[in-house]
Amino acid sequence: MTAPLFDIKAKFSEYVTMAEKGDVVEITKYGKTTAVIISIKEYEELKENYRPSFVSKLNEWKRKTGGLTSEEYLDFTNTLSRNKETYSTKENLF
Secondary structure, eight states: OEEEHHHHHHTHHHHHHHHHTTOOEEEEETTEEEEEEOOHHHHHHHHHHOOOOHHHHHHHHHHHHOOOOHHHHHHHHHHHHHHHHHHTOSSOOO
């Protein structure tokens, strides 16, 4: 179900009851969905099944550690370059 924000404000408890019964209530603002009301059961399931993306884990690591130093970055890119040269030759390596 979709409802505009002004209607949600006026009848919030009714929409919460709908969510408790399993309905998903999408809240629109200026015609665009901006929020959702769901039951606590659905919310808990979403939290339980959430798996952060690689990018979010990488950003978390960067926040905690400060990321790579310039020297570490150069070492990493040089290693990648060497590996690319080694494994992209047309010769049979084995």
